[in-house]
Amino acid sequence: MNAPNASGWKPGTPVEGHNAMSGPDTATGNRALMLEEPLLFEIGHAETTGVDLPEPQAGANRLGGFDRKDPIGLPGLSEPETVRHYTRLSRQNYAIDLGLFPLGSCTMKHNPRLNEKVARMPGFADVHPLQPVDTVRGALEVINELAHWLIELTGMQGVAMSPKAGAHGELCGILCIRAALEARGDAREVILVPESAHGTNPATAAFAGYRVEDIPANSDGRVDLEALKARLGPDVAGVMITNPNTCGLFERDMKAISDAVHEAGGFVYCDGANFNAIVGKVRPGDLGVDAMHINLHKTFSTPHGGGGPGSGPVVLSEALCPYGPLPFTARTKDGVVHLVEEENAAEFDHTKAFGRMTAFHGQMGMFTRALAYILSHGADGLKQVSEDAVLNANYILRSLEDVLDAPFGHSGPCMHEALFSDKGFADDVSTLDLAKALIDEGYHPMTMYFPLVVHGAMLVEPTETESKAALDQFILALRSVAERAIAGDETLKAAPYYAPRQRLDETQAARKPVLAWNDANLT
Amino acid sequence: MRYLPLTDTDRSDMLDTIGAPDIDALFADVPEAARLSGPIEGLPMHASEMAVEKHMRRLSKKNLAASDAAFFLGAGAYKHHIPASVDHIIQRGEFLTAYTPYQPEIAQGTLQMLFEFQTQVARLYGCAVANASMYDGSTACWEAVAMAGRVARGKKRKVVLSGALHPHYAEVVRTMAKFTDDEIAGAPPSLTARPDDDGLIARIDGDTSCVVVQYPDILGRLPDLAKIAEAAHDKGALLIAVNTEPVALGAIASPGELGADIVVGEGQSIGVGLQFGGPYLGLFAVRDEKHVRMMPGRLCGETVDAGGKRGFVLTLSTREQHIRREKATSNICTNSGLCALAFNVHMTLLGEKGLRRLAMENHRLACFAADRLAKVPGVKLLNDAFFNEFTLLLDGDARSIVRELTQQDILAGVSLARLFPGHDALSNGLLVAVTETTTEEDVETLASALEEVLA
Numbered sequence: 015m016n017a018p019n020a021s022g023w024k025p026g027t028p029v030e031g032h033n034a035m036s037g038p039d040t041a042t043g044n045r046a047l048m049l050e051e052p053l054l055f056e057i058g059h060a061e062t063t064g065v066d067l068p069e070p071q072a073g074a075n076r077l078g079g080f081d082r083k084d085p086i087g088l089p090g091l092s093e094p095e096t097v098r099h100y101t102r103l104s105r106q107n108y109a110i111d112l113g114l115f116p117l118g119s120c121t122m123k124h125n126p127r128l129n130e131k132v133a134r135m136p137g138f139a140d141v142h143p144l145q146p147v148d149t150v151r152g153a154l155e156v157i158n159e160l161a162h163w164l165i166e167l168t169g170m171q172g173v174a175m176s177p178k179a180g181a182h183g184e185l186c187g188i189l190c191i192r193a194a195l196e197a198r199g200d201a202r203e204v205i206l207v208p209e210s211a212h213g214t215n216p217a218t219a220a221f222a223g224y225r226v227e228d229i230p231a232n233s234d235g236r237v238d239l240e241a242l243k244a245r246l247g248p249d250v251a252g253v254m255i256t257n258p259n260t261c262g263l264f265e266r267d268m269k270a271i272s273d274a275v276h277e278a279g280g281f282v283y284c285d286g287a288n289f290n291a292i293v294g295k296v297r298p299g300d301l302g303v304d305a306m307h308i309n310l311h312k313t314f315s316t317p318h319g320g321g322g323p324g325s326g327p328v329v330l331s332e333a334l335c336p337y338g339p340l341p342f343t344a345r346t347k348d349g350v351v352h353l354v355e356e357e358n359a360a361e362f363d364h365t366k367a368f369g370r371m372t373a374f375h376g377q378m379g380m381f382t383r384a385l386a387y388i389l390s391h392g393a394d395g396l397k398q399v400s401e402d403a404v405l406n407a408n409y410i411l412r413s414l415e416d417v418l419d420a421p422f423g424h425s426g427p428c429m430h431e432a433l434f435s436d437k438g439f440a441d442d443v444s445t446l447d448l449a450k451a452l453i454d455e456g457y458h459p460m461t462m463y464f465p466l467v468v469h470g471a472m473l474v475e476p477t478e479t480e481s482k483a484a485l486d487q488f489i490l491a492l493r494s495v496a497e498r499a500i501a502g503d504e505t506l507k508a509a510p511y512y513a514p515r516q517r518l519d520e521t522q523a524a525r526k527p528v529l530a531w532n533d534a535n536l537t
Numbered sequence: 538m539r540y541l542p543l544t545d546t547d548r549s550d551m552l553d554t555i556g557a558p559d560i561d562a563l564f565a566d567v568p569e570a571a572r573l574s575g576p577i578e579g580l581p582m583h584a585s586e587m588a589v590e591k592h593m594r595r596l597s598k599k600n601l602a603a604s605d606a607a608f609f610l611g612a613g614a615y616k617h618h619i620p621a622s623v624d625h626i627i628q629r630g631e632f633l634t635a636y637t638p639y640q641p642e643i644a645q646g647t648l649q650m651l652f653e654f655q656t657q658v659a660r661l662y663g664c665a666v667a668n669a670s671m672y673d674g675s676t677a678c679w680e681a682v683a684m685a686g687r688v689a690r691g692k693k694r695k696v697v698l699s700g701a702l703h704p705h706y707a708e709v710v711r712t713m714a715k716f717t718d719d720e721i722a723g724a725p726p727s728l729t730a731r732p733d734d735d736g737l738i739a740r741i742d743g744d745t746s747c748v749v750v751q752y753p754d755i756l757g758r759l760p761d762l763a764k765i766a767e768a769a770h771d772k773g774a775l776l777i778a779v780n781t782e783p784v785a786l787g788a789i790a791s792p793g794e795l796g797a798d799i800v801v802g803e804g805q806s807i808g809v810g811l812q813f814g815g816p817y818l819g820l821f822a823v824r825d826e827k828h829v830r831m832m833p834g835r836l837c838g839e840t841v842d843a844g845g846k847r848g849f850v851l852t853l854s855t856r857e858q859h860i861r862r863e864k865a866t867s868n869i870c871t872n873s874g875l876c877a878l879a880f881n882v883h884m885t886l887l888g889e890k891g892l893r894r895l896a897m898e899n900h901r902l903a904c905f906a907a908d909r910l911a912k913v914p915g916v917k918l919l920n921d922a923f924f925n926e927f928t929l930l931l932d933g934d935a936r937s938i939v940r941e942l943t944q945q946d947i948l949a950g951v952s953l954a955r956l957f958p959g960h961d962a963l964s965n966g967l968l969v970a971v972t973e974t975t976t977e978e979d980v981e982t983l984a985s986a987l988e989e990v991l992a
Contacts, residue, residue: 053653054885055653058885058888060890061888061890063888063894064622064886065620065887067891067894067895067973068894068898070893070894071897071901074901074904074908076904076907076921076922077759077789077924078759079922080790080922081788081790082786082789082791083790086661086786086787086791086889086892087889088660088661088888088889089888090885090887090890090891091885091886093620096622096626096882096886097626099885100632100878103645103646104626104629104632105646106644106645106649107638107643107645108640108643109631109632109633109635110634110635111633112631115636122634125633125634126540128586128589128590130628132589132590135594136597137596137597137599137600138597138600138813139810139811140602140603140810141602141603141811141813142608142811143813145601145943145948146939146943149600149943151599152595152596152600153596153600155596156593156596159596163580166577166579167577178816179870180870181870181871182676182869185868189712192716212859213857213858213859213862213865213870216858216863217858217861217862217863217868218868220863220868221716221717221867222716223718226862264564264567266566266567266568269568269571292567294573295572296572296573300571301571317633317875318634318635320632320636320637320638320644320650320874321638321647321835321871321872321874322672322816322871322872322873322875323672323873323874324871325816356958357958368715369711369713370705370708371676371709371712372672372673372675372676372709373613373673373674373675373703373706373709373814374705374813374814374815375815376815377815377816378812378813378816380815385593389592390539390540390586390589391583392576392582392584393576393581393582394576394582395582397573397575398541399541402541402548404564405543405548405551405560406551408551411555412554412556427555427562427563427566429566453640453643459640464859478543479540479542481542482547510643513643514642514645515642515645515842515848516842516843516844518641518842518843518848518850519842519843520850522840522841523838524854524855528840529652530652530659530660530665530667
């Protein structure tokens, strides 16, 4: 029992003096399983195709003389070449499936494969958005069932399901606020946003025609309630507050903030990017929130897909519900789920909608996945999700605060993410250097330089789908690179050493942008 | 709970390390009055994989899948065959479970794919530069209008929409413009064999920032983009061309070569699938490089690494919200990455030869269908020209006929009344789309059913 294997070695144990990357150059530039892959435009041909289609026949042409005459410039590959091209490319990516992905605020948790299977069922994947509604009642039921869960989990009155992503949801919420204010003839000009907010918050408010002003923070990383109260007035349309906030802290005064904003005639928008920390533990509706988007790709684990698609339903308070966009679903007493669009909005007493956010009904492919995730966890499992996410983050916070500065560590536990600063690093070592060294240790770096209120910020979000063993190994790695940063280890400056690429020249990329392949590059 | 690795022993050991008596101590900042003591009442508890799958399958079966019907719907979403390898590749965990490529050293797979995607889109659209994708065609359309406002430096407030722009796209533009004080001009289309290009041109004036024209349009017709572009440019306005069926561009001239300044559209046809309307793939390109810094959305660019190897990064991010905050070109924070990958893979499989064949096969079948259906008594073909979608005028209310035919598992098309509710003049219009997935038997099925119902 427990006898060591022949070598005594196990994964995770460094071997003294051994560098797997050293060795002679290779003729191909490849290094065994690390394969370089050319661009499609360097290996494909206009005459190659991986799809069997009939030769065009001479015959009817009703294109009205708009026929395309010149070559398009689209090289093709056969199927085996295609599969190999993309498989090789895929191996140059880090992913949750490979390891812990501690990007704070981005919530990179395991993506259950059941959800992929469900999304591909023909009744969801192979239905057209404009089919007669009697042929898509099951799809409408999915939307309605998910909507019900979102409303119950947040303690809100209704939900706009159509926004395509978190920032789109923010826009939806702010447009609801604007519509509600306009309906009472109350033009207001200012939205208050804390400095620690995601960049999307001020961008959204500005897009909706508001002037953005900062909400001051206090020394423990939360909104300064008294300063906020002092700023409220008849020109303030509302506030946008992230809760838990981007420092990983719960806004203790949320209810008092909401009450003060309401008293001044404004509305409370909550950025729900961090809802995964509190789902099942507290309901934003009980804290006076009027609108909050939920990133289904964060809290409810729909895949991030290398940058989308996302999905950003917005839950709404009673005051904002009448202004929610079309279309949406509604279940009548007979149990039938209806699609409410411009033409039948009046039948459903919804005549004040501010408009339409997108062509169709929202991200159905994300709804099916999110619903499967929610049903799998249930009310009890979702509560456990928050608890484990918060437990894992606090475990990291307390396991590393002796080496890394935790600017708000003194003010109590964190929520789902642990925030550190670069205080204590040697002068010429930056957060970026530490992050790149973490890549060599086999991890995707944490969120860096965000929130802006902390110098050299490192925001670590492990999520609930990491085991204790995985956390312990990550802590070991982060501790090691932190110690090197404090000691001023010069080798950090050129990290990563073992990734498919060394540091990339972003300045050159921006100064002389090359944004498409040019065949002239070949010569 | 199968997705949660911590054991109770782990939990208690970790609480010890943290120095907390119990889990609730970690939630101490949540006011006790608002803290929930147990699972939210009235909601189901956790369920097995088998149980969830069964529940979802039951809901799935309540829908009529396109492949189980004689299917003719289009209007911005098209049913095409997607090669099996596309779905295989997008399910590789390294693509599926990656994040936005902010750490380029370990995201070259996604970045190189985006660079290839941008190039494919730019070439398809006849443009210099395409971005790394938007949410969908309708939001890309609005972002183009907003960009035209930036190009005009806010000095021109009028946006001229073609009446034959997809009405949902027009509605998104109208919704967003309410909040930016742009003036939106446009009315539903007239049922004419050709689009009213001259009428559209007459509405362009010196205060117009942009003209928005769909190509092919919502009725399947082909506007003369070159002529509209010239007229727009004469008045100092930009031409925004909107394309909802990228397969068409394998057969017809690209909007960029015809003079469109911004070309946007829906990319769903290539690789993505119907999915009841989302997620889809917004395409966005500019003809002239000088407009690149005004563009919304992510851009991937080529560069080199410290060792001199070629590599790719997200670039020109000083336009974006995470740097510029309230001064950003858009609040957009994601693209439609995985759908862009599906497009990229499908387009690579097709190649130029495959895309042209696919386009001509669509057109051949559409011509066959148009001729066959126009022979049905009580059916008239509206279009002079079309690609794979055309408008039929029926001797009857198209919407009720569409509903009636679902009883025979025929999804006959999109009635114009569904698209333009309240416009009685359009109520006999039926928009019919035909792709390579449509068989001649399907066409015959629809023709016979129409014969019966119109008799």
